Amino acid sequence: xxxxxxxxxxxxxxxxxLITLRxxxxxxxxxxxxxxxxxxxxxxxxxxxxxxxxVGKRGYGxxxxxAAIDAMLIAQARAHRLVVRLKGGDxxxxxxxxxxxxxxxxxxxxxxxxxxxxxALAAAADTRRPLTRRGSGRSVSxxxxxxxxxxxxAGRHADTEVFYMAxxxxxxxxxxxxxxxxxxDTPASVVSRAGWPxxxxxxxxxxxxxxxxxxxxxxxxxxxxxxxxxxxxAVDGPSAAEAGTDGPAAAGAVHGWAHxxxx
Amino acid sequence: xxxxxxxxxxxxxxxxxLITLRxxxxxxxxxxxxxxxxxxxxxxxxxxxxxxxxVGKRGYGxxxxxAAIDAMLIAQARAHRLVVRLKGGDxxxxxxxxxxxxxxxxxxxxxxxxxxxxxALAAAADTRRPLTRRGSGRSVSxxxxxxxxxxxxAGRHADTEVFYMAxxxxxxxxxxxxxxxxxxDTPASVVSRAGWPxxxxxxxxxxxxxxxxxxxxxxxxxxxxxxxxxxxxAVDGPSAAEAGTDGPAAAGAVHGWAHxxxx
Numbered sequence: 001x002x003x004x005x006x007x008x009x010x011x012x013x014x015x016x017x018l019i020t021l022r023x024x025x026x027x028x029x030x031x032x033x034x035x036x037x038x039x040x041x042x043x044x045x046x047x048x049x050x051x052x053x054x055v056g057k058r059g060y061g062x063x064x065x066x067a068a069i070d071a072m073l074i075a076q077a078r079a080h081r082l083v084v085r086l087k088g089g090d091x092x093x094x095x096x097x098x099x100x101x102x103x104x105x106x107x108x109x110x111x112x113x114x115x116x117x118x119x120a121l122a123a124a125a126d127t128r129r130p131l132t133r134r135g136s137g138r139s140v141s142x143x144x145x146x147x148x149x150x151x152x153x154a155g156r157h158a159d160t161e162v163f164y165m166a167x168x169x170x171x172x173x174x175x176x177x178x179x180x181x182x183x184x185d186t187p188a189s190v191v192s193r194a195g196w197p198x199x200x201x202x203x204x205x206x207x208x209x210x211x212x213x214x215x216x217x218x219x220x221x222x223x224x225x226x227x228x229x230x231x232x233x234a235v236d237g238p239s240a241a242e243a244g245t246d247g248p249a250a251a252g253a254v255h256g257w258a259h260x261x262x263x
Numbered sequence: 264x265x266x267x268x269x270x271x272x273x274x275x276x277x278x279x280x281l282i283t284l285r286x287x288x289x290x291x292x293x294x295x296x297x298x299x300x301x302x303x304x305x306x307x308x309x310x311x312x313x314x315x316x317x318v319g320k321r322g323y324g325x326x327x328x329x330a331a332i333d334a335m336l337i338a339q340a341r342a343h344r345l346v347v348r349l350k351g352g353d354x355x356x357x358x359x360x361x362x363x364x365x366x367x368x369x370x371x372x373x374x375x376x377x378x379x380x381x382x383a384l385a386a387a388a389d390t391r392r393p394l395t396r397r398g399s400g401r402s403v404s405x406x407x408x409x410x411x412x413x414x415x416x417a418g419r420h421a422d423t424e425v426f427y428m429a430x431x432x433x434x435x436x437x438x439x440x441x442x443x444x445x446x447x448d449t450p451a452s453v454v455s456r457a458g459w460p461x462x463x464x465x466x467x468x469x470x471x472x473x474x475x476x477x478x479x480x481x482x483x484x485x486x487x488x489x490x491x492x493x494x495x496x497a498v499d500g501p502s503a504a505e506a507g508t509d510g511p512a513a514a515g516a517v518h519g520w521a522h523x524x525x526x
Contacts, residue, residue, distance in 0.1 A: 010384075015285075020380060021279070091388070092388060092392070092395070096397070098393045098395075101391060101495040102498040105497035113389075115388040117379065117380060121273075121378040124356075128364060128374065128375075130360040130364070132358075138406060139404060141404045142402065142404075142405070143403070157421055195378075232368065
């Protein structure tokens with residue numbers, strides 16, 4: 001039989017309703033869904049007809065796991081009409097999409113990519129802190145704090161820098177940023193579980209960024225540094241805090257949400 | 264009466280179904296929607312109950328227009344329960360969100376931000392070219408090619424650089440990138456109308472990037488340079504082109520879609 005099609009769908013970084021309408025429509029048509037561990041279990045309700053396969057389980061090496069996912073994608077596409085490969089955030093950013101596209105191309109299987117909301121944008125939305133700012137914030141850099149080999153990398157490349165998967169090495173990240181020329185009073189906004197109801201945000205300066213590890217420890221964490229980390233203050237009139245938006249941040253200020261913001 | 268609430272919603276960069284489920288839900292609850300010119304008119308079907316106000320019209324200066332939008336947001340929030348401010352792409356990236364948040368904070372009006380898919384991610388999805396790559400593509404920079412004052416800026420900041428609103432100065436952008444140290448054979452992927460059915464993509468090297476202006480002239484254009492601009496090739500097996508994915512790009516290759524890809 002003719003092989004089916006694989007659609008990579010970005011689930012967004014948090015709650016199920018951050019997926020796009022197009023992504024939800026592909027899920028509703030899927031025969032099989034291969035899913036990572038970090039996505040919201042509530043997404044399953046969008047594809048009750050499909051067989052769901054969790055490929056995010058730990059316990060063996062990353063390379064083995066990737067080869068196993070590639071092989072399973074190919075096998076499922078050969079047996080079904082539509083296979084959805086559901087990835088947290090956006091598939092094109094830090095999602096190992098390249099490896100899976102290469103394997104499918106080698107097997108002669110057609111594919112499509114449906115984009116999604118990436119964690120940096122969810123963190124900016126959660127904290128109401130635009131990544132670009134008038135005059136001072138023209139460029140944004142997105143990077144992981146750690147390389148594949150475990151080396152930490154940080155520089156001064158853009159007005160706003162966002163680091164993914166930064167939770168475990170906040171002290172080292174702060175030191176690397178200071179070595180790269182960022183002043184120690186540079187604002188840093190740390191958000192863990194961005195896009196989820198239990199998201200947590202805290203405000204720091206590079207000088208005290210290490211302290212955020214205690215607060216966010218063990219949770220998926222995004223760190224925004226520079227222009228886009230600053231709280232947006234009211235221009236004249238009542239304070240932002242009174243208006244229900246975050247006011248200018250004191251160093252170390254913590255914002256937690258036990259529940260989603262007012263619907 | 265108590266002022267209502269303003270929800271900034273990212274509509275995504277193209278067709279209406281690139282909005283998130285959460286964004287669509289807010290639209291369905293809105294009393295008023297303030298919308299930019301670039302968003303898909305089909306979004307109106309998601310909020311037939313609301314009054315739609317187009318604030319994207321041209322004809323007067325940017326500063327006047329922004330002040331008028333700020334004033335209208337405040338006036339509408341004071342008269343209604345829920346005002347949606349619908350922006351193309353994601354509100355936190357190149358969306359002038361800061362100005363509108365400041366104005367609302369000054370007026371004591373509560374707000375929420377619902378993130379969206381940004382054009383760089385839609386362009387990557389349309390061309391099936393992940394912005395991050397194994398080994399060679401760890402960081403991504405997002406910037407506008409032009410500053411507010413009309414100056415062109417380009418550097419070499421990340422493994423993959425994406426420029427928004429770059430359609431009119433592709434030759435100048437290529438020259439600036441070469442001055443910043445990018446080799447003239449660096450791959451560049453140009454996508455206009457990313458996320459729309461009539462999107463158009465072409466492959467270049469910096470040396471011939473200027474030629475893309477003819478093809479994409481007058482259309483909203485995203486330019487991706489570096490690691491993430493390279494087509495993903497099959498690893499062994501049949502060529503990617505046979506598999507329905509783009510093969511390795513010849514310089515100047517053009518990919519057009521008269522219609523949306525197979526649903």
